[in-house]
Amino acid sequence: MPVAKPRFDRVAVIGVGLIGGSFALGLKAAGECRTVVGVGRNPDNMRLARELGIIDAVETDAAVAAQGADLILVATPVAQFAGLFARIAPVVIDAALIMDAGSTKQDVVEAARAGLGRRVGQFVPAHPIAGAEHSGAGAAKADLFKRKRVVLAPLEENPVSLVADATAAWEACGARISRMSASEHDAVFAAVSHLPHLLAYALVHEFAGRANSGQLFGYAAGGFRDFTRIASSHPEMWRDICVANREALTKELDRYIEKLRALRAPLTAGDAEALEKVFAESRDARNRWIAGGFDT
Template sequence: MSDFAALSTGDDPVEFGKVVIFGVGLIGGSFALALKSARAVGEVVGFGRRPASLREAQDLGIIDRAGINPAHELEDADLVLVATPVGQMPDIFAQIAPYIGPQTVVTDGGSTKADVAAAARAAFGDRLCQFVPAHPIAGAENSGAAASRSDLYQGRKVVVTPLPENGDEQLDRVKRAWSLCGADIHELPPEQHDRVFAAVSHLPHLLAFALVRDLAERPDAQLFFDFAASGFRDFTRIAASHPEMWRDICLANREALLGEIEAYQAQLNDLKAALARNNGDYLQQSFSVAREARRAWGDKQIR
């Protein structure tokens, strides 16, 4: 057992005596509930922009109390999770950097990593070793404290993107926390992470938002929505996601995302040309390639 796992609650040892969470919505709230369910944390302190949200989180048992001043809460924290939209993280990093204790480890739950790592590098200075970036791949279209679930991370991937400055102790602490939440831990460099997720997460969200907005702004929009069924539901489910969060993600990863948009547009142009030429063979070939790739991926998810 490491030094930070020395506290106990009753007869049960806990790995984290004190966890501080900035942003107690779906990601941060589910992290807190999962650690509590695993009996791995002694106290959870929450910070947020709206007092009403913090009161709700406390009423739901997500946090034990709301923090007032980071200077009073961070010195003895074992772990700090910043689970806000990525656009808020630079300000939060700058706010907390002077107060983290020598044994405190800070991590995040942002969907982009190169920008978060750069913000941490600017804020933490010679304490950068105490910040370990991470990305839990377990979002949902619902947000807020009430959407939090103790099992959100069970069997889900969490990608840790270590910095060269991180030591084994800091990295192991973050991995251990997510493992206690039930997650499967993976590692990628920040830049590679952003390139991958621009294609498999950020672009799909952008497409879903675009399709729903296109239909919503038509004069006879209700007619389309009245007849939309399972295909539309499945494709556009993520268009119900948090607009501020996805604005920040798209802007933070804009270079990689622009490249993915161009690649997707090339695919659409090929299909458009095939339609214009009445080229059914090309359409069928394209659809077959996509079907086989999708089935192979789906089979791996089941296993």
């Protein structure tokens, strides 16, 4: 038990799934919060979260949970953010730090400006880079964010001390903090996350729609399984991400189509040397990445 006083007294976690639940557990394990109030619609999930010690109390109304809270994490699907921000705005206290855990940032900032109004300066946009196939409070764990990256995209209105609190909260969960603007965030993740999801969905959909789909899937093996793993992701979540980040994602899609067109030429020409150069450079870059060569 840490001797120091917890940094946060009353934490409201709105959406107690994998991310929200793990955040609560991480803060608790670090002794950085006194009590956690959870908000959720699914009674079974909330009961489980209570039983697992993730939260100390259950509320169904986000405004009731946010009242008096000095840390509010909004960890629901992004589509609910606008309504939730508007709902909690009237009860947010001056000392409160508000954060989200959404996969896109420009749309979230827009929703926060609209919903939180004069409280928007207390909102520090955050994106923890830690997902998993499993969801719900039952999948939450205190070390989910350990050594994982959390991107903070602070607003101009954020006081320096508040960004420091946001940093401290995620660091208490073991995360490594990066900072970038919301637009830079969305451009980077359009490339390394949203595009691969779109590509994987597209490939599976292409084969599923063919007359010989049974034959194709019947011969698909390990390479196809890994390549398409992310095509088993939540359709609703990825629909929302793609729509929210459609501008940056369209740019990435266009660049990728251009890349494929450029590769088509040596392929049809049977230009072995050109193909091997691309493949070898790709393998080298990926192996360097896997070995930690791009860690900053």
